[in-house]
Amino acid sequence: MFLRNEWYVAGFGHEFGERPLQRWLLGEPLVLYRGASGGVVILEDRCPHRGAPISAGEVCGDAIACGYHGFTFDPSGACIHIPGTSTIPREARVRAYPAIERWGWVFVWMGEAAQADQARLPDYHWLVEPGWEGRSEYLSVKANYGLVRDNLLDLTHARYVHRKTLGTAAVTDHPISTEARGRGVRVTRVMTDIEPSPFFKRMGGFTGQVNHHQQIDFAPPCHVVINTRVSSVTGSHENRSAQFHVLNALTPENARSTHYFWGLVRNFALGDEAVTQMQQRLNRETFFEDLAILEQQQVLLDCKPAGWRPVATRNDGGCVQAERLMSRLIEAEIQARNEQ
Ligand code: FES
Ligand SMILES: [Fe+2]
Structure with a gap:
């Protein structure tokens, strides 16, 4: 039982790079990376295709391609590319977690994204x-x-x-x-x-x-x-x-x-x-x-x-x-x- 509508520290800013990192928080698998435009991205690390870890793949620009069959997700969690087809099923998306980089640490909101409240960031x-x-x-x-x-x-x-x-x-x-x-x-x-x-x-x-x-x-x-x-x-x-x-x-x-x-x-x-x-x-x-x-x-x-x-x-x-x-x-x- 964890509080979900709260900010947790997901990692240090320097851990976010173009090599995706898997980290479990509150019993959930997350993939952490930094997109080409410099922003930190935190997504659910369970690919909707076959359940493989997306973190086994690679960062392409601001998106990330799953390491199994290449389904590619943008920072909002939407699938933007599936190799071999132009049809992208609506369910092909992962959860995106609101993330803020501040004071060298990265904070993640583990609850409902719509309720993420920057004013509630802890003070470090x-x-x-x-x-x-x-x-x-x-x-x-x-x-x-x-x-x-x-x-x-x-x-x-x-x-x-x-x-x-x-x-x-x-x-x-x-x-x-x-x-x-x-x-x-x-x-x-x-x-x-x-x-x-x-x-x-x-x-x-x-x-x-x-x-x-x-x-x-x-x-x-x-x-x-x-x-x-x-x-x-x-x-x-x-x-x-x-x-x-x-x-x-x-x-x-x-x-x-x-x-x-x-x-x-x-x-x-x-x-x-x-x-x-x-x-x-x-x-x-x-x-x-x-x-x-x-x-x-x-x-x-x-x-x-x-x-x-x-x-x-x-x-x-x-x-x-x-x-x-x-x-x-x-x-x-x-x-x-x-x-x-
Ligand atoms: S499991 Fe991710 S693309 Fe197939
Ligand atoms: Fe102590």
């Missing part, structure tokens, strides 16, 4: 905003996207999972506050006068005590932006502050697998490639620590006994609210579809 503008610097990366996680979302909404796991990287004991000693915000959920944790985590010691060069402010914004269906602000209380960098945004788009591949597109941007040491490399490496290592837990969690939840329920505490506030919100939205979407 820091990827290109002057004053911020960083990179994007991709990770395949063999776990439901909701588990990845909850991992980001409850950062108390850092004390245990990320002992060597992000971990700070302070994370469990400072409670969170959770609030509904716009269409989403915000979790805030303020940790004052704490020892910086290994990540911030290395990245920010903080030596003494710091104030560490975490703000996590979840926007349906699967977008999480973590803003971390660290400022020194004592030590060699007194009064200095450093900010990061961790940008997380958790696109379901299917119910048990997630395309995890992430970006990490900072507002200091601009132009320093060595810092960018280190930040990416440290964050990648951190995400691999999460991945090890998440993939095992999926296996264990797949065979949970009947009636098993997770036990929630105060720190799960963000996870619980996000889950409720998603259930509400999915229910409303199903109802609207049934009423049509």
Whole structure:
């Protein structure tokens, strides 16, 4: 069960080229490519002729020819050429998904094309905003996207999972506050006068005590932006502050697998490639620590006994609210579809 009338990240702009790429989203096969006029195109990757993957074919101008018998489709999904005949049956078309390229990422609307609403694009503008610097990366996680979302909404796991990287004991000693915000959920944790985590010691060069402010914004269906602000209380960098945004788009591949597109941007040491490399490496290592837990969690939840329920505490506030919100939205979407 996925929300369909929403924007999901389908890929990075540089992945769209004249070589078609197959990617499954929400359990549906898609073909991604870039047409000769430069636009990104996303079509259903199941040829209406014999069901072969169109992505096995090749891009011709703005269209794409299926690799099996050459049926050719334009960006609207209409078949424009069938080798050996001038008659094109009306049913010879594939679904075209609205797609927008923005900030180096490509967003796809997985619901009804007529309802695609650009105003509902999630906000990842820091990827290109002057004053911020960083990179994007991709990770395949063999776990439901909701588990990845909850991992980001409850950062108390850092004390245990990320002992060597992000971990700070302070994370469990400072409670969170959770609030509904716009269409989403915000979790805030303020940790004052704490020892910086290994990540911030290395990245920010903080030596003494710091104030560490975490703000996590979840926007349906699967977008999480973590803003971390660290400022020194004592030590060699007194009064200095450093900010990061961790940008997380958790696109379901299917119910048990997630395309995890992430970006990490900072507002200091601009132009320093060595810092960018280190930040990416440290964050990648951190995400691999999460991945090890998440993939095992999926296996264990797949065979949970009947009636098993997770036990929630105060720190799960963000996870619980996000889950409720998603259930509400999915229910409303199903109802609207049934009423049509
Ligand atoms: S299956 Fe695509 S052209 Fe025949
Ligand atoms: Fe984590």
